[in-house]
Amino acid sequence: MTEMNSEEYRELRIDVLTEISNVGTGNAAHSLSSMLSGDISIEVPVIRFLEFKDLAEAIDGAENTVVGIMVNLQRDLNGMVMFLMDIKSANGILNNLFGRPAGHVIEEFSEMELSALNELGNVMAGAYLSAISTLTGLSAATTVPEIAIDMAGAIMSVPAIAFGKISDRVLLIQSEIKGEGINAMGNFILTPTEESFDKIFNALWA
């Protein structure tokens, strides 16, 4: 890989992340189906590599209120995985999870509901990590998930900053989650550290 210039190297990184995203989304659909009731499907993800300034608009505006669940990676890999969805999507998933009628509107999420969303984010992150493990043989553990509900731009600034050290763009994976009373747009932001990128590459080319 010594012959590669930095631009080519960056392009290659995108390819690798795209492959991980595809496998990860398949895993996520499987995990969600066992967590939620009824038929759950996840559409083929749209993977976009966006400039930071366009990131917030891509998920309906920087001021839009979203739920963000973040886990940090440990062991072989370091980095961050974040799962984001808008409040309405989160509401739909909670209604399904707690067996409530589809249109029920939650005014303010309870501790139990927040904890359920946290777990959902954790499961989704796990699906992507297992994709990395499958493809590379590397193992990654996650920290306890953390949740925040705030403006999309503000929440996304956390992974964007983490990723900002290696790129001017960020990888966004968007996929529609559909099921009983659920029409959610799931947004993933995947940000391995530079060192972890190298590990992933070395594992793939070993």
Next chain:
Amino acid sequence: MSQIIKVGMADMNVCRVPDRITTLGLGSCVGVVIYEPYAPVCGMVHIMLPNSKAITNNENPAKFADTGIMLLADKLAAMGLSRSKMRAKIAGGARMFKYVAASDMLKVGERNAEAVKAVLQSLSIPLLAEDCGGDFGRTIEFDPKTAELCIRSIGRPEKII
């Protein structure tokens, strides 16, 4: 017709009266406004990281406190602002996720705010007002006509600094 000029993440822009300039949903990033009182031109930069020198990928100067603020000051000077009369207002630098407080990555909000202040000081641009820290996002909007920086957050009253 006045417009609202948008500044994205790691982005910079300038604005002229009667327009206003805004950046939406600041989290750990810091929004820096530079203006000259009673002058019709101002600018804003959305800083993501403290220092361009510590990082290999530093092609976008607007991303970093050191290069971004300097670039904005240069641009405003080229548009006619006097460096000695430049003033600054800043907001942002929150910690969006609280529990992993010890983690390096999550302290970046505080580090951004500190770096921004240090750069302003090194350029001798007085910082007249700030609203930094906390665990919530902010949308900020600056009106060069009044030099007021309006800060909006979810579930909090609007604040003007």
